[in-house]
Amino acid sequence: MTPGNGHGLTLGEKILARASGEAVVVPGQIVEGKVDLAMMHEQGAQSVLPFHQMGADRVWDPDRVVIAIDHWVPASTEGAAVLHRTLRKFAAEVNLPHFYDVGRHGICHQILAEDGWVVPGDLAVGTDSHTNMLGAMGAFATGIGPTEMAAVLALGHLWLKVPSSIAIRVKGRFGPGVTAKDLVLRILGEVRTTGAAYRAVEYGGPTIDRLSMPERFTICNMTTEMGAKTGIVPPDATTTEYLARTAKHPAHPMRADPDARYERTVEIDVEGMPPMVACPYSPDNVRPLPEVAREHVRIDQAFLGSCTNARIEDLREGAALMKGQKVAAGVRFLVSPASTKIYEQCLREGIIDTFTEAGAVFTNSSCSACFGGNMGILAPEEACASSSNRNFPGRMGAKAARIYLMSPAAVVASAIRGEVADPRGLA
Amino acid sequence: MQEIIEGRVWTLGRDVDTDQIISGKYLTIIDPDELKKHVFEIALPEFATEARPGDLLVAGENFGSGSSREHAPQAMRAIGVGAVIADSFARIFFRNAINLGIPAIEARGVREIFSTGDTARIDLPRGRVTNLRSGASVGFPPLPKHLLGLLEAGGLVEKVRHELDERRAAAGAVR
Numbered sequence: 001m002t003p004g005n006g007h008g009l010t011l012g013e014k015i016l017a018r019a020s021g022e023a024v025v026v027p028g029q030i031v032e033g034k035v036d037l038a039m040m041h042e043q044g045a046q047s048v049l050p051f052h053q054m055g056a057d058r059v060w061d062p063d064r065v066v067i068a069i070d071h072w073v074p075a076s077t078e079g080a081a082v083l084h085r086t087l088r089k090f091a092a093e094v095n096l097p098h099f100y101d102v103g104r105h106g107i108c109h110q111i112l113a114e115d116g117w118v119v120p121g122d123l124a125v126g127t128d129s130h131t132n133m134l135g136a137m138g139a140f141a142t143g144i145g146p147t148e149m150a151a152v153l154a155l156g157h158l159w160l161k162v163p164s165s166i167a168i169r170v171k172g173r174f175g176p177g178v179t180a181k182d183l184v185l186r187i188l189g190e191v192r193t194t195g196a197a198y199r200a201v202e203y204g205g206p207t208i209d210r211l212s213m214p215e216r217f218t219i220c221n222m223t224t225e226m227g228a229k230t231g232i233v234p235p236d237a238t239t240t241e242y243l244a245r246t247a248k249h250p251a252h253p254m255r256a257d258p259d260a261r262y263e264r265t266v267e268i269d270v271e272g273m274p275p276m277v278a279c280p281y282s283p284d285n286v287r288p289l290p291e292v293a294r295e296h297v298r299i300d301q302a303f304l305g306s307c308t309n310a311r312i313e314d315l316r317e318g319a320a321l322m323k324g325q326k327v328a329a330g331v332r333f334l335v336s337p338a339s340t341k342i343y344e345q346c347l348r349e350g351i352i353d354t355f356t357e358a359g360a361v362f363t364n365s366s367c368s369a370c371f372g373g374n375m376g377i378l379a380p381e382e383a384c385a386s387s388s389n390r391n392f393p394g395r396m397g398a399k400a401a402r403i404y405l406m407s408p409a410a411v412v413a414s415a416i417r418g419e420v421a422d423p424r425g426l427a
Numbered sequence: 428m429q430e431i432i433e434g435r436v437w438t439l440g441r442d443v444d445t446d447q448i449i450s451g452k453y454l455t456i457i458d459p460d461e462l463k464k465h466v467f468e469i470a471l472p473e474f475a476t477e478a479r480p481g482d483l484l485v486a487g488e489n490f491g492s493g494s495s496r497e498h499a500p501q502a503m504r505a506i507g508v509g510a511v512i513a514d515s516f517a518r519i520f521f522r523n524a525i526n527l528g529i530p531a532i533e534a535r536g537v538r539e540i541f542s543t544g545d546t547a548r549i550d551l552p553r554g555r556v557t558n559l560r561s562g563a564s565v566g567f568p569p570l571p572k573h574l575l576g577l578l579e580a581g582g583l584v585e586k587v588r589h590e591l592d593e594r595r596a597a598a599g600a601v602r
Contacts, residue, residue, distance in 0.1 A: 030573045046457060046497060054587040072455065079455025129495040129519055145497035145523035151587045159573060193442065194489045198518050227492065229518055282442065371494075373451035392446045392493060394469045 008257020010165035011232050012200030015140040015254060019123040020160075027164035027263075032157050036139075036249070037118050038149065039066045039126035041108045045086040046146035047127070051153055059094045060156030064249075066117050067091055068100040068108035072374050073366045094153075106339025106365050109133040109307045113217060114341060116243050120235035121252025125152060130307050130389065132224045136216035137243070138235025138253060140200070143224070163198050163229045164263040166191075169205035172271035177424035179317075180215035181309055181387070181407040182289075183207070183268070184222040185276035189286030190266060197227035199263065202256060207270055208233060213242040214311045221308045222389050225283040275422060278405035281393050289410060293422045297404065299383045302327075302415035303396075304408050305336030305363075306370040306388035312337075312345050314387065314408040319346075319354040321412040321426055327359035328418030334361050334376045336368035360415070372396040378403075385414035432530065432549040433559070434483040434509045436541050441487030443470050445520065448491065448499040456498070459505035466502035480507025483547050487513065487538040491520020500524045510549055512537050512556055525574050528582030532556065534567035551575075 009017065013025050020031035040047060044067060059065060067087055072080030084102075091099045100111050108126060111117070112134055118124045120138035125131065127149050134141035144158065152158050168187060201223050203216075211219070216233045223231025233239075235253040243251070275289035304310065304318050315337060327333045335355050337343045343365050346352050355362045369376025370388040378384055378401035386396070391403035406414070409423035416426065447470040449462065456462050467474040484503070490513035491499060500523045503511070510530040514537060524531040532549060534556050540563040541547065548557045557564035570578070580586040 030571060042454075043496065046501075050584045053584045055591050056587070077455055079457075083455055083457075127495055129493065131495075143495040143519050145495055145500075145519060145526060147497060147526045147583050148522060151526075151583050154587055154591065161571075193492060194515065197489065197515065227489065227517055371451040371454075372446075373454050377452075390446075390493065392444045394446045394450050397452075399469050 007261050008259040010200065010260040010262065011202050011234055011254060011256040012140055012165050012230060013162060014256070015121055015123060016160060016162055018121060018252060019140070025162045027162050029162045030159055031162060033123050033160045034157050035064065035125055035152050036122035037064055037066065037112070037124040038152050039068065039108055039112055039124070039131065040087070040149060041128055042069055042071050042080065042083045043127040043146050044149060045083040047150040047153060048086055048090045050147045050150035054150060054154050056154035059096060059153045062094070062096050065096050065153065066098045066100070066112060067096060068111040069102070069105060070107045071367045071371065073105050073364065074102050076374050104340055106341065107307045107367055109221070110311070110338040114246070114339060116246025116248050119243055119247045119249060119251035120239060121254055125149070125158065129224050130221050132228065132231050133217050133221040133307060135223065135230045135232040136213060136220040138233060138239055140230050140232065142230045163200045165200045165202050166196050167262040167265040168201055168203050168268065169265060170203070170207035170268045170270060171205050172207055172269045174270055175272065177409060178270070178273055178275055179407040179409065180211060180218045182273065182276045183270055184219045185278050185286050185405065186273060187266070187268060188222065188225055188278065188284045189276070190268070191226045192284045193225060193282060194227045196223065199228050201226060201228045201231040203231065203233045209236065212313070213238060214313045217311070218308055222283065225389060275407060275410055275424070277410065277420060278391055280391055280402040280404070283390060283405060289406060290422050292420050297383060297420040299331060299385045299414055299419055301376065301378060301382065301384040302331060302333045302411050303369045303376060303384055303386040303388060304411045305334065305368045307338060308389040309387035309408050310336060310338035310342070312342050315342065315346055315351050316349070318408045318412045319351040321409055321423060322354050322358045322360070325358055325416045327415050331415055331418050332361065333359065333415040334363060334369050336363045337365045340365050369396055385411050385420055387411045430551050432483070432510050432551070434481045434547060435479070436483050436485050436543060436545045436547050437471065437474055437478065438538065438541055438543045439470055439484060439486040439490070441514070442489045442492060443486055444493035445491060445496050445499045446493055449496060449502055454496060454498060459501050462498055462502040463505040466506060478506050481509045483509050484511045485513070485537055485541040485547065486511065488515045490516050492517035495519045497523045500527050500529055504529055512547065512549065514538050525577055526583040528578060530578060532567055534565050536565045540565060
């Protein structure tokens with residue numbers, strides 16, 4: 001039924017209406033939203049001081065808070081060790097039981113996904129910009145800073161400006177060698193890095209409906225690169241099945257009203273779409289991969305990892321291409337699974353052997369090379385083929401280093417060829 | 428909070444992301460005085476040594492895009508940046524700045540009318556930023572009341588402290 005504002009609500013508006021206890025919310029309105037799940041990684045260590053400065057002494061609901069350290073695991077610098085210790089002490093002091101410490105660690109967003117911490121209808125916040133990834137659960141998930149997180153820990157709510165919504169409708173079937181990563185890069189090429197600024201992106205259409213949860217995670221993850229506040233996939237049977245054994249709290253699945261109002265609708269047809277690549281120095285500098293491959297762009301490093309694309313499906317696909325092949329001379333190939341659970345699966349399935357026999361470095365689960373602060377740092381003028389989400393200047397080390405963003409399959413193809421390569425050429 | 432802010436301007440381009448403001452390798456630094464030595468190392472290297480308290484930043488589109496790192500506005504606050512004015516902001520940076528009590532002003536066309544070294548005058552209630560050297564000015568929609576309230580309180584820490592104090596007082600009164 002159409003509520004009092006004369007038209008229906010988008011999915012994002014519905015979730016924020018529920019979170020703020022309002023019947024209707026309209027874009028531009030500032031609401032106080034009740035938080036269903038709050039997640040902190042290392043940056044949460046910076047929430048501790050403001051939490052105390054606020055005069056808070058208890059966390060609003062310890063069962064709604066997850067701490068998952070991931071950027072420097074195990075601690076690779078003294079500074080990181082101090083951040084970890086700060087979080088451990090804080091968790092003990094205010095009684096936060098859901099701490100994914102070294103040994104059961106993983107990239108924070110992957111932990112939230114695989115352990116069912118975010119469910120349909122949730123308002124979820126995290127101290128990382130890629131918290132948007134959890135929108136794949138049919139939730140409103142967004143990144144906040146640590147001072148704001150301190151307020152959430154103390155109060156259980158935060159102010160949010162209701163964003164206007166952009167609908168992205170996708171049709172068509174992926175050709176061989178084309179993946180959800182290529183789709184989200186294609187979308188970025190059209191929407192650009194500011195095209196969805198402050199907006200909620202709502203995905204839909206037959207192609208999105210057919211995507212698995214891991215594929216939906218990849219797409220929602222890079223909604224962040226569009227400047228969006230969140231990216232949501234409407235929950236369906238795929239979502240329900242994924243969460244069947246893991247959901248940590250009751251879901252409130254919602255769908256947009258048929259007469260919901262979108263600021264704009266972007267139509268994408270993936271029929272005949274080639275693999276895509278985002279060239280330096282912006283995730284929206286997107287070109288067809290075959291075109292870039294023809295330019296023989298030499299690489300020094302390949303990276304299969306990050307919250308965007310290091311799930312078991314990505315690593316299986318990569319290992320299938322890697323089998324019996326070698327990493328090109330002069331290329332360092334880093335493979336970093338998104339969680340310890342995925343690491344263990346790789347161990348059982350022989351995936352680690354496949355990569356190490358090929359000459360790759362298979363690392364412990366962490367954000368790894370993605371953010372240029374831990375390992376896999378690039379020297380000036382070096383180039384990297386990466387399955388991660390950002391290629392800004394200085395992202396992976398030197399300002400003058402170049403990062404090419406692509407699918408896991410394309411990263412493996414590039415590692416084998418020693419240059420940016422089309423995975424379809426390997427088959 | 429001051430209603431009129433005046434200061435010396437430093438200009439930046441468009442799409443200055445948080446990696447260019449504070450590189451990933453400094454993210455384990457918590458001390459703001461240590462952080463400020465590395466602010467804008469990639470985008471504007473001379474800023475860290477030459478900026479003075481009260482200086483203003485004028486940037487193009489999409490300022491502060493990228494990660495959620497609060498180190499970026501923390502470092503600016505440590506330097507004493509009086510306000511950041513941009514054609515547009517990325518959302519997390521905008522929230523972080525306001526939450527730390529730094530006025531973040533979105534004024535379309537502002538980048539065009541300033542060069543480094545100019546003096547800017549920001550009239551917060553009227554919604555206008557003026558280049559005092561050239562006389563050029565652009566308008567902006569004044570910040571919503573909720574956000575002005577946050578700036579007036581001195582940032583989110585002060586505001587929440589007040590809210591918790593009130594709650595305790597109310598609970599005490601009931602008892």
